[in-house]
Amino acid sequence: MKNLDIISAKFKKVAVLYGGDSSERDVSLVSGNRIYQSLTKQNIPSILIDTKDSNLINTLKDKSISHAFIAVHGKGGEDGQLQALLEFLQIPYTGSNVKSLAISIDKYKSKLIWRSIGVTTPKGTLITQVDDLSAYQHYIPAFVKPCEEGSSIGVNKVNNLDELHTAYKQARQYNQDILIEEFILGRELTVGILNNTVLPTLQIKSKAEFYDYEAKYNTDSTEYIVDNSLTALQQQKLNRLALRAFNSLGCSGWGRVDVIEDANGEFWVLEVNTVPGMSEKSLMPMAANVLGMNFDQLVLTILATAKN
Numbered sequence: 001m002k003n004l005d006i007i008s009a010k011f012k013k014v015a016v017l018y019g020g021d022s023s024e025r026d027v028s029l030v031s032g033n034r035i036y037q038s039l040t041k042q043n044i045p046s047i048l049i050d051t052k053d054s055n056l057i058n059t060l061k062d063k064s065i066s067h068a069f070i071a072v073h074g075k076g077g078e079d080g081q082l083q084a085l086l087e088f089l090q091i092p093y094t095g096s097n098v099k100s101l102a103i104s105i106d107k108y109k110s111k112l113i114w115r116s117i118g119v120t121t122p123k124g125t126l127i128t129q130v131d132d133l134s135a136y137q138h139y140i141p142a143f144v145k146p147c148e149e150g151s152s153i154g155v156n157k158v159n160n161l162d163e164l165h166t167a168y169k170q171a172r173q174y175n176q177d178i179l180i181e182e183f184i185l186g187r188e189l190t191v192g193i194l195n196n197t198v199l200p201t202l203q204i205k206s207k208a209e210f211y212d213y214e215a216k217y218n219t220d221s222t223e224y225i226v227d228n229s230l231t232a233l234q235q236q237k238l239n240r241l242a243l244r245a246f247n248s249l250g251c252s253g254w255g256r257v258d259v260i261e262d263a264n265g266e267f268w269v270l271e272v273n274t275v276p277g278m279s280e281k282s283l284m285p286m287a288a289n290v291l292g293m294n295f296d297q298l299v300l301t302i303l304a305t306a307k308n
Helices: 004-008 025-041 056-062 081-088 098-104 107-117 133-139 161-171 213-217 232-248 283-290 295-303
Strands: 014-018 046-050 067-070 124-126 142-146 156-158 178-182 186-194 202-205 223-226 254-262 267-273
Touching: 014 025, 025 046, 025 295, 046 056, 056 081, 067 081, 067 295, 081 098, 098 107, 107 124, 107 178, 107 232, 107 267, 124 133, 133 161, 133 178, 142 161, 156 161, 161 178, 186 232, 186 283, 186 295, 202 283, 223 283, 232 254, 232 267, 254 283, 283 295
Parallel strands: 014 046, 014 067
Antiparallel strands: 124 178, 142 156, 142 178, 186 202, 186 254, 202 223, 254 267
16 A cells, blocks of 8 residues: 555545435535544645535536545435536546446346346345235345435335335335345344455444444444454455455445345345445444554545546
């Protein structure tokens, strides 16, 4: 890795793009503020810009931005829209490119790609027969998910047909496309990826039925454990699987792959996060810290991946 002091010298003015108008706005505001504070502490000229600003294009032009650190979660930040604008303005940005983001934000399309190349992922399909949800009863118990939301927003586990009806209605508040996905019982693991390097695996132990929005952001009872229980061969298998899932969607720079390990030790990829949270409770900084990389070092390393 290049000396971080040398890296920091090339950034003339960094726009930390945060906020937006997605359902993950509140989380993005926290992530963006922490990133901005870190850059400021490291004497890197920076400015916070809320992408909800109707004058975003003019602001980016007028402020002489040299690089963009994207901290917008969900729609408008992880779907390629913001990246397309930055490419048009010729501003290098952090994270994956437009094409890969347009694919990876869609849980169902991601699943189709993974299944086609042999990446293990739970079975799932789009709910299309809204007049007869009993057609999907064979998936139960299952998860019902909006296809293009993050932070487990609009996600529910269903155990019967009545719960499926309720979960479907709730998910439709966020997306038109709804994924029903088979439930895999097992341990929740997450694998961070930075510059094509796999970070230490973290195990998530939630007291909730699954790792939902409440467990992620609004409780102190969720435990995050460095997973040392895997054998060397298991860890290698998991690392290869996570990298393959990430790379098969064309993702680059940094991200996080969420996985379930079942009772037989089989790993199942759930989704890829292309703009992971950077709050005090977020998983990416925790994993980097295990390697001895503090938050400031992580921020600068991510920024160094900025490209257009």
